[in-house]
Amino acid sequence: MQHTYGLDRIGVINPEVVYRNMSPAWLTEQALLNQEGVLSDTGALVVRTGKYTGRAPDDKFIVDTPSIHDYIAWNNINRPISKEKFNAIKSKMLAYFQNRPLYLFDGFAGADELCRKKFRVVNELASECLFIRNLLIRPTAEELAQYGEPDFTILVAPGFQCNPQVDGTHSQAAILVDYESRMVLIAGTRYAGEIKKSVFSVMNYFLPNEGVLPMHCSANMDPVTKETAIFFGLSGTGKTTLSADPNRKLIGDDEHGWSSRGIFNFEGGCYAKCINLNPEKEPYIYNAIKAGTLVENVVLDEDTRHPNYFDSKITENTRAGYPIDYIPNAAQPGKGGIPTVIIFLTADSFGVLPPISRLSKEAAMYHFVTGFTSKVAGTEQGITEPIPTFSTLFGEPFMPLAPDIYAGMLGERIEKYNTKVYLVNTGWTGGPYGIGSRMDLKYTRAMITAALNGYLDDVPYRHDLRFNVDIPQTCPGVPNQILNPRATWDNKKSYDIMAKKVAAMFYENFKTKYPDMPEEIIEAGPRV
Template identity: 75%
Template sequence: METYGIEKLGIVNPKAVYRNLTPAQLTEAALRRGEGKLSNTGALVVTTGKYTGRSPKDKFIVDTPSVHDDIAWGSVNVPITQEKFNAIRSKVVAYLQNREIFIFDGKAGADPVCTRKFRIINELASQNLFIHELLIRPTAEELENYGEADFTIFVAPGFKCIPEIDGTHSEAAIIVDYEQKQVVICGSQYSGEIKKSVFSVMNFLMPKEGVLPMHCSANMDPETHETAVFFGLSGTGKTTLSADPNRKLIGDDEHGWSDRGIFNFEGGCYAKCINLSAENEPEIYNAIKFGSLVENVVMDDETREFDFDDGSLTENTRVGYPVDYISNAQIPGVGGIPKVVIFLTADAFGVLPPISRLDENAAMYHFVTGFTSKLAGTERGITEPQPTFSTLFGEPFMPMDPSVYANMLGERIEKYNTKVYLVNTGWTGGPYGVGSRMKLKYTRAMVTAALNGTFDDVEYKHDEVFNVDIPQTCPNVPSEIMNPRDTWEDKAAYDAQAKKLAKMFQDNFTKKYPNMPKNIAEAGPKAD
């Protein structure tokens, strides 16, 4: 039996070893093993049990002398000793003996200069299908000459940690060891942990090569090849807004920005499915077909039809599919220097403008601040929108000090004269529970206007509280929604809510970034 070198990792007695099976073979294996069912579209459907979203409190980084000074330690980047990591890895390796092993040898980074090779070792065929679709798939020739992986990720959701013994916070653990170039994921079947671990590795390696890693989606004008990037936390619309039928999709979640341009870290997309419809998001809707992996979407057992509106398992329903399932995908996922940067936020207070223009200082402020509302289901325990500030719009995956990434973005905005906009895809006419979510067609129209230069020649109004400039008109958008105060029946309630959010911005910035330059600190909201 060919073992593809896994004995070097300690897996010396596998029941069977499969390497880089096709989506059809992996789907068959998952069905044979009882991991999921087929939908009427041919997609493989699984439920992930207790863990239906990322588990940030279970994430650790191994603290070793070679990386200690590079990591921004704290509540997000939590240290664990190498001894604890080695002990957990040994247990996971022992757990994998006498089991079927599914290997995917793939790549991250569409720019060949920056590509890294990742070996993913799965106990589940369905998760191997997921990462096969989400990373960059090597050709047959590349696979033959693959050599050694730069990083190895062990994924064993069936192995449960014992916190008192293993030094973890629960039965689940996601541990990155940058020195040994290994990651262990156990106790959680949520596939997003695998791809986010790849990001955590790339976000550590790329700045050392002068490349800015970004938690963003990206697309490109098919004729001019001008690119745009969309920053935003899960649920703010990154995937939806970048899947624009009039533009080429470079990628939907994580990219690098080098002096050559931008490039996708991935070869697939991981889109939210809650309330999905063919009318609003046709590209994603039509990507749910054979070869895709669907997580936690309720399906009728008889008809095998999806109920995308049913969030009873989780609001964080997901589908993973290869990027070429999007008809206008840019393959390979590379583009030029971004002409427009868009920060996406989902404001549950209902007070931020639907779109506003940021100067360079305000751009830096909002980049390091990363405000949004965590939407239900994205993380365990989140059942309704909660205001949050996530540094760089991706704090859980950015292991280095925020200033490293922020300075790199600031340099690029200045060097290339990139335009920056803040777009609120959250609530209008009142807060969550009173107002309504901004209509997707209006957000799309505003993004289109930002990308094609329409906002270069319109009237602006300065918002004194949020310290941003609001365009007063936009094609295909009612003018009355451009200024959020106008959408509230109770203006005094709006004013109170706006000042409340502005103070949250100020308090967060003062606490987190006491040493940030004055010109950036003063570019944010003003509560008084």
């Protein structure tokens, strides 16, 4: 009798075979045998995800039950679905799993053992099992032998398509999170990022009740002093790129918790964007794309199998998922100290925000809650050029609880530890998207290095009345003109008009979404 590792207890009956926690080489071989993908000339497994090349936010639902109803911030992102609909889709997915080979991975989320959760991911595809093996924390042989029951189970069946008329979904795809039964269903999409972000959403629901602030951020630290910094930002703002600093240890590139002991990574890997990947500008990411890495939607030369990272004909959102130890300066295990610096990353497509500015505690709270950026091409279905957006907490799609819960926890930590906070614009300068140019990465790196090393503590600042921030007037390695956005525009009147427009967007968004915020936080934002 074959071993099913207890899957029958959740209703997985009569699978053809269950493969548990197989090696990257084995999973790659199996994916090739299944014709799920091909190898690049570096040995990475390259797959195409079909219709869905990014997250499908309109297809995500939270199961609404009495025990969790009052805890969820219901809105047009946290959409409810009934327990009955969830159970009906689950039953059909379990039937779909019958007589199929299944690829099981049991892993952890949370490098801090005191906050760690056990996740069991049941995959239809070997390639997606490879992905989540890379992204979760991999148990040792001893930990696997003593794994026991998972805290949360995720069923992933991209080949199963929902019927919206019957199932109550919006399309063939569905990402359904049931916090009560501690289960996630992912159907109809091969985009592996849905698995990763489902894990994140679960952690974001449970950890605040344990006194831990979950954050959509990257983190790194000084290898000698252990001074720790965190980088908030939506996908495409530079979290992965800017935290992969050769002079610092990378704690993690996307998801972290902040406990009384310090920062810890939720993950055991990285999920980096590959579009326009340049080995000179981003050598760590470039060199991590090798055997054992899963690559999504990157175009390969048919003869040489060499990747063309500049070809976006499939999608702008090309991705690579690899273990964090593929980054040579990764901190192992993924833990750091109390952050001394917080960086808010925003990609301003209007080109009016300064490339770096210092924030007071109140301004930090304002910008954390506001989460202004531009969704960049490909990150979600249908995004083909930057679209300005306000994403609460720089991660609204993954935050199921009320924003003031997370914001309050961050504010308490900024005050308690006297953490410095900077707003960094990695978007456009010299004009808006289509006229100006994207901020030069070398200048952004120089500004962040200066902030982390204390070089901006004693330089002169200019207070910008419109955006209510303090702009440093000098920074090592950065031309002074770059620091003041108005100076980079040829037409200063056009800058003033655009800046007024953006400030009004901030004002209207905050007034609409957060009318009950304390007055001192409201007053710390941009002024109309």
